Amino acid sequence: MRQALERLVLALLLGSSAEAHIASNAFVSIDAAGRELQGSIELSIRDAELAVGIDADHDGKITWGELRASAPRLTQYLAEHLLLGTRGRACALQFRTLQVNDRVDGAYAWLPFTARCVLSARELDIRYTVLDGVDPSHRALLSLRAGTVVQSGVLGGARGALEFDLAAPARLSTFVAYLQAGIRHIWSGIDHLLFLLSLLLPAVLLRRHDQWLPVPSARPALLSTLKVVTAFTLAHSITLSLAALNVVRLPSRLTESVIAASIIIAALNNVFPIVTDTRARIAFAFGLLHGFGFASVLADMGLPHGARLLSLCAFNLGIEIGQLAVVLAVMPVVYWLRNDTRYRRALLPWGSVSIAAVASVWLIQRALLSGS
Secondary structure, three states: OHHHHHHHHHHHHHOOOOOOEOOOEEEEEEEEEOOEEEEEEEEEHHHHHHHHOOOOOOOOOOOHHHHHHOHHHHHHHHHHHEEEEEOOEEOEEEEOOOEEEEEOOEEEEEEEEEEEOOOOOOEEEEEEOOOOOOOOOOEEEEEEEEOOEEEEEEEOOOOOOEEEEOOOOOHHHHHHHHHHHHHHHHHHEHHHHHHHHHHHHHHHEEEEOOEEEEOOOHHHHHHHHHHHHHHHHHHHHHHHHHHHOOOOOOOHHHHHHHHHHHHHHHHHHHHOOOOOOOHHHHHHHHHHHHHHHHHHHHHHHOOOOOOHHHHHHHHHHHHHHHHHHHHHHHHHHHHHHOOOHHHHHHHHHHHHHHHHHHHHHHHHHHHHHOOO
């Protein structure tokens, strides 16, 4: 049993790739006016490759020429997997010229479209099945505008077709959509989780006489965990709110680079301890920057008119629920392992070094290679 738990913790530490956000997100934007819908879909290049196979020479690199050559197949695929309709009647979807949009996590194929409906759109049905059966994590973040009414949603998965009332969106459905988006963002935001994990791994230990010792009971471990999580939550909630309400905004490239740097600092602090009993200060200081990172997904979804506070609270609550689920999954395991010397002498230091190494790759990508 102990070996199985050790493998679980090691998988949590090392099971990340060079991409900070491994879950698959697309972005769908629709502007409804009468019987015509103007919109666009953004699909990451890596997801487009999964969908239709863009890499013609199989060299692991996708060129603009390969992407352009695959445009007919990609548009056909999307036309079959993004279905729009109103009152039971399908809307005819027509894509325009393929373009490329650069985001923090990579390049996206951007395809604007026009949809003409038989009837005036009062309720809009959307069925999104992109990458169904290929990548179960794939979702699309929807921004839907009809006049002054703006609403958002999460498409894909096992939801089937979703119906949106263009005149008066239900507040409950808005709350649920943003709550789900918050949970999904923290679970797919591996960089945020690795930062928090770096601070929580030593929570079951005490630093005494230049060595890590196991806490004698659950109480000090619980208090240390509570301090770190509370500080991180308070900090990112402040900046998430400020950024979402357009009070303070930072360039995404700067934010994402500092987030990567914060992971390196937190992880290496476990190997070369400088801050031990006051790790909550690190959680708060860098948590302010992570809040701006959380706000990036809200910038893509937008805050609906008339429900901005409700949506913001739901999204933040979703982040806290997702964060709490991770803490409850990890902390009992590491508490049980704390008396094992392999945890203190191998898993903690080498796991932290691995986290720092992955974050260093992200830092180079974000600070030096992004936009080059």
